[in-house]
Amino acid sequence: MTLNFNHNIFDLNNYLKEKRAVINEKITFYIQKYTSSGRLSDAMRYAVMAGGKRLRPILCIAAGETVLGVSDDHLVAAGCAVEFIHTYSLIHDDLPAMDDDSLRRGNPTCHVAFDEATAILAGDALLTLAFEVLSVEMPRCADTVADCLKIIGMISKAAGARGMVEGQMRDMSSEGRLLSLAALESLHGLKTGALITASDETGALLAGADERQQTHLKEYARLLGTAFQVTDDILNVEGDPVVMGKAVGTDAAKKKNTYPALMGLSASREKARHLIDDALRTLDIFDTKADPLRAIAAYVIERDK
Numbered sequence: 001m002t003l004n005f006n007h008n009i010f011d012l013n014n015y016l017k018e019k020r021a022v023i024n025e026k027i028t029f030y031i032q033k034y035t036s037s038g039r040l041s042d043a044m045r046y047a048v049m050a051g052g053k054r055l056r057p058i059l060c061i062a063a064g065e066t067v068l069g070v071s072d073d074h075l076v077a078a079g080c081a082v083e084f085i086h087t088y089s090l091i092h093d094d095l096p097a098m099d100d101d102s103l104r105r106g107n108p109t110c111h112v113a114f115d116e117a118t119a120i121l122a123g124d125a126l127l128t129l130a131f132e133v134l135s136v137e138m139p140r141c142a143d144t145v146a147d148c149l150k151i152i153g154m155i156s157k158a159a160g161a162r163g164m165v166e167g168q169m170r171d172m173s174s175e176g177r178l179l180s181l182a183a184l185e186s187l188h189g190l191k192t193g194a195l196i197t198a199s200d201e202t203g204a205l206l207a208g209a210d211e212r213q214q215t216h217l218k219e220y221a222r223l224l225g226t227a228f229q230v231t232d233d234i235l236n237v238e239g240d241p242v243v244m245g246k247a248v249g250t251d252a253a254k255k256k257n258t259y260p261a262l263m264g265l266s267a268s269r270e271k272a273r274h275l276i277d278d279a280l281r282t283l284d285i286f287d288t289k290a291d292p293l294r295a296i297a298a299y300v301i302e303r304d305k
């Protein structure tokens with residue numbers, strides 16, 4: 001996808017390709033460095049290297065670049081840590097006790113390829129690996145220990161009982177029970193939005209963003225995260241499972257609360273478009289260094305996987 005912002009041509013495909021290569025190389029290195037070889041390590045590598053979009057680490061890097069103009073090692077380290085948390089959440093989300101899915105990132109889910117106990121443990125190990133990477137690798141390059149602790153606190157909150165895990169709890173416990181739109185928005189904000197926002201905020205903090213820049217980048221991520229989940233819900237209705245690498249139609253089958261279920265497909269598409277228009281407006285205070293974030297905003301609702 002090539003986009004024209006500020007009379008500047010920005011090649012998003014190339015940007016995503018370059019960043020994914022850097023992230024994948026670092027993820028491989030961390031798994032090698034921080035795990036003992038064996039079945040657990042194999043299951044972790046299997047899940048994390050299966051080819052996700054790497055949206056969260058790319059957002060962390062792109063938010064940092066919006067402030068700094070360049071990427072650096074600490075943005076990549078923090079981004080990889082968030083990707084470990086995200087991958088753990090997918091492994092557990094796919095388990096029989098949760099969404100019971102057998103396809104993820106184009107491959108059999110971790111519990112199908114290995115077994116349920118191994119998948120649970122691989123998820124546990126990826127979650128803890130994230131915090132090891134944050135506490136060992138990030139201080140090598142972040143300016144102060146205080147910055148590192150602030151980021152670790154922020155990511156912990158976004159991943160845990162006041163963030164993603166609470167969102168997953170609400171998602172599971174509201175199956176088959178109709179939620180209001182406000183309750184669905186709050187659920188999605190926790191389930192998906194919290195970690196996406198934390199990725200972007202981490203990049204901003206590591207890059208030394210001032211308060212105004214932090215506020216705008218946080219609001220951008222909040223809007224982007226919601227648009228991302230609305231699109232995920234739409235793709236679960238009309239996406240191609242081969243392209244997406246995961247099953248479709250599963251939300252309706254499980255009577256999940258989703259945007260298409262509550263407001264219909266066309267209103268959902270319109271909602272996603274409005275959210276992205278608002279997200280783009282929050283970037284108006286930035287120059288062309290924010291073009292990657294602008295392009296990512298368009299990509300989030302135009303993606304087919």
Ligand code: IPE
Nearest residue numbers: 052053054055105192229232
């Ligand atoms: C899927 O996330 C689950 C949601 C939070 C909606 P992604 O769509 O980012 O999944 P990968 O990382 O590309 O596999």
Ligand code: IPE
Nearest residue numbers: 089090093099164168191192
């Ligand atoms: C995935 O959520 C896990 C988290 C967001 C924590 P979903 O169940 O909505 O996403 P898919 O469709 O399985 O990727």
Ligand code: MG
Nearest residue numbers: 093098099171
């Ligand atoms: Mg789920």
Ligand code: MG
Nearest residue numbers: 093094099101
């Ligand atoms: Mg699921």
